[in-house]
Amino acid sequence: DIVMTQSPDSLAVSLGERATISCRSSQSLLYNYNNKNYLAWYQQKPGQPPKLLIYWASTRESGVPDRFSGSGSGTDFTLTVSSLQAEDVAIYYCQQYVSAPRTFGQGTKVEIK
Amino acid sequence: QVQLQESGPGLVKPSETLSLTCTVSGASISNYFWSWIRQPAGKGLEWIGRISTTGSILYSPSLASRVTMSVDMSKNQFSLKLTSVTAADTAVYYCARLRKTGVIWYPDDYWGQGTLVTVSS
Numbered sequence: 095d096i097v098m099t100q101s102p103d104s105l106a107v108s109l110g111e112r113a114t115i116s117c118r119s120s121q122s123l124l125y126n127y128n129n130k131n132y133l134a135w136y137q138q139k140p141g142q143p144p145k146l147l148i149y150w151a152s153t154r155e156s157g158v159p160d161r162f163s164g165s166g167s168g169t170d171f172t173l174t175v176s177s178l179q180a181e182d183v184a185i186y187y188c189q190q191y192v193s194a195p196r197t198f199g200q201g202t203k204v205e206i207k
Numbered sequence: 208q209v210q211l212q213e214s215g216p217g218l219v220k221p222s223e224t225l226s227l228t229c230t231v232s233g234a235s236i237s238n239y240f241w242s243w244i245r246q247p248a249g250k251g252l253e254w255i256g257r258i259s260t261t262g263s264i265l266y267s268p269s270l271a272s273r274v275t276m277s278v279d280m281s282k283n284q285f286s287l288k289l290t291s292v293t294a295a296d297t298a299v300y301y302c303a304r305l306r307k308t309g310v311i312w313y314p315d316d317y318w319g320q321g322t323l324v325t326v327s328s
Contacts, residue, residue, distance in 0.1 A: 124264060144318060189315075195254050
């Protein structure tokens, strides 16, 4: 199985400031067939299911605010929230979907400082 | 608007079988793959497996010996059975949709609200 490791486990950011979350995979998530990284980011608020924010490492899902962006390739990836809003308080998970079983990072809890 | 709704018993006794159904609306179950994912309270997400109406099924190796998934096209539903449950299987169980176009897989995009299953005598 591909192991996904996120850092930090939690972070507190002031409103309007940048939040950055890292995700590292134990194997490359780059699929040569289409030259895409099979890495997704999800946001989960209390009592809700995860919501898909980003896929192919950097493609925003429809309706996701543009303050959310993803970057990275191979085994190292980053989710950035450029200007944290109160509604962004949540746990964020990365997921690899290049091979089965699909695996998730342990999650990063984002709070307001 | 695609919607998924999990249903099933919220309490299962140890050693018995957990059975859940996911009802899909707003999309034909024939056109996609469907997955189950679980999340113990306060913990992370664990992918259980996926199924399609074409007979393609894949289970997580860690659960494969106890898991069975099936699809009912007439009802636009798919199901999960997990045998010989223990307290470690207590979790919120989610069903989700995933797309495949040709050989290109996509992540799980639509999720149900989840249903809590507690294993206890």
